[in-house]
Amino acid sequence: MRSVVLLSGGVDPVSGRPAPPRGEIAAIGLALSAGGAVGGLHVGLPAAALGQAAGHGLGQIACLRGVGDPVAILAAHLSAAPPDLVLAGSRACGGEDSGMLPYLLAERLGWPLLAGVVAIGTVADGWLPVTIGLPLGARQDARIRLPCILCAHDAAPAPPFVFDRARRVAMHTVAVADAETIAPLEGTERPYRARPRLIGSAAPAGGGRVLDNPDPAEAARVLLDHLRALGMLGA
């Protein structure tokens, strides 16, 4: 099993300092749990956030030095020597951050993609069992054919940061062919404005019932039924 984790030159949204996005750290954790060789992959020059990401468990990171559409550069690099598994976070932090890169990459490579992955199992017959995190803590089991792209859930377990790993990372630059350039996004920037909160009946229907002073046994039964309906207690 060979896994590749896609890394961005992350930036912390509060401080503006280099910081790997939470989802990419979770992706490293998933890659480590899959076993086998794990490497990082970044399009662009080595960035400070990459070293920090390595501290979470990457021994080596390849930086692809080419100009143009990163999706094209990644697709060309990955199809030259395809790994079994490509992992990414849900979205980068600090660039244009559309969250579309894994999907565009999957489309171009023709690989399957699953998003919101919180855990992965062991491969059987070329299929990889994965667990997907859904809202309200629900979990869904799925399986996906290799090679594939997985986007880690932001809340998937994150491996701890180890300074000793961060300082030992082998970061090498790979010169690659330039790809077609993409036009910069056009648009206007305006300050963030808080949207009105959803209240009352406009809130998403979570199901459930309101019980007024119920009998404890009745209340417990209703709670259990509700949790089962959400898939949090099994069948």
Place this chain on the structure above:
Amino acid sequence: MRALIAGEIGGIALAAVVGWLVLLARWLKGRPAAGWLAGLRHVPRRYLVDVHHVVARRPAAARMHAMAAGGVLGGSALALLAVLLGAGGIVWALAALVFGMGGIGALLVWRRRVPKMPPALSGGAFLWLPAALAAWCVGNGLAALFMAIGAPALPVILSVVLGGLGGVALLRLVALGPMRHALAGVAWLAGHTRPGRFSGKGRDTGLRPLDLAAPRLGVLVPADFSGPELAAFDACIQCGRCEEACPAFAAGQRLNPKALIQTLSGAMRAVPPPYAGRPAPSVPMLQGKGGMGQPIVGNVLHRDMLWACTTCRACVEECPMLIEHVDAVVALRRGQTLMLGATRDGAAQALRASRERAEPGGRDLAARGDMIAALDVPVLPPGGETDILLWLGEGAFDARYGRTLRALVTLMRRAGLRFATLGADEVDCGDLARRLGDEATFQSLAAEAISALKARCFTKIVTADPHVLHVLRNEYPALGGRWEVQHHTGLLDELVRDGRLRLERREGARVAYHDPCYLGRYNGEIDAPRRLLDAACTDRVEMARHGMRAMCCGGGGGSPVSDVDAVTRIPDLRMEQARAAGASLVAVACPGCTAMLEGVTGPRPEIRDVAELVLAAVVA
């Protein structure tokens, strides 16, 4: 007869020297320490002055130790002298007298644990110590006496046999622990890792920078400690003064400094002698096999023991062997954090925020000045110049501590001082990261802070946070940042002394001052806050534990972010001590202490910072 006595005493002394060399061979497997054995020349002074200064805080223990140690060493030396010089009865009589004093010392050693053993003392092999001491002193003392009066051979031989048995027992007690302190103490005092404690100001509390390029960062196995530190662990006499002073132990947290040091001593050995003192509360015994290359944490030392320490140095202050417990804790934490990433979840979050946001709480640096925004304190741009740089610290994000900062700024304005802050260029000083063992994050924060400070001109730094004070004053110089750093109580004390602030004593509350560890024990500043309070309040009382021996609030060393299990809370214990002193108001001088003591629930004395009390008393 002379040859017999010389053979007996000399033989035991020689065996003790060999024992010392055996121990030394083990300590030398630790990291090398420069000039260690050359430090042997300092030992007599360090032993007779510095060790005795601590021992003498308990006069009964000091008497016991002086008589027992003096009797054993002095009597043996005199007896050998009598043999070698072929001296007459006078020297023998003197030796008998000194041995007799040692015998009384042995009696006092026995009385220490009989009829009732104080809980902080260790039992086990220690129960045999008085008998061994008594046999050595009485046997050799009688032999000397018989030599002095010229008695026949038989009584002398019997006495020498008794003394010899005592000597063998004492040597056995070196291996078992109780007598090891005598041998290991010499090596530790010779190579003490903080020589600054013995000279000049008598204080040396800053942590040493770590070379981040070294292959092994911090301590994972006993051999990662330096040789003298290993000797320090063996030098522990298990007197339990540290555990009596430890706030974490008192609160039922999983730490006992004595058990920690004993565990580290045992960690060097495949088969350590049994420990017969109190363990750390609720810590399961680990059955791992020790050895110089065997991991310590998780093998022989439970990992919870590491994270409960508040780094308050109360144990260090009390230790008669001058052992540096906090250095050992931080060295072990460095190994766990830097090499393994094995911190507690809460601590990992604080460290991540320190790395990525330069602020352990993860808050926006530009929001630090919000609490004093209404006072329009100027922000000093790079290249700017002012008299005093006001370092706000982490407490500035807290609304409660904002009141203290506003009081301080108001007082500084009244005194006509010219000052400014760093604004959003003030990063965290790195105190929390460093105490949690993350030396890498500390050094990067420190480098950023130092470059921000070097870009500006000012005469001194003033801060209301003793942790900042300690880091900037005592730990930045090793990284190239040297400035005059003053705590706000020191500054206000100067202003009152110079008449730039005039105070009128306010009647009302009975005030007790709670010393912050990082101001008192770490920096020795215990008088200025008290002078201020005496000038501002009519009624001041002292808690039983105050000044250099004050009890911690529980807020230091990253303990609050480390999810530490406890039976009770440390600030609750401290507040109980304030109540016992009859205080209706506790004066504090640290954002950590303020938050911890204000967190005590139920009816309790009020909490006010010294600056707030001074502001309430200022008349001009």
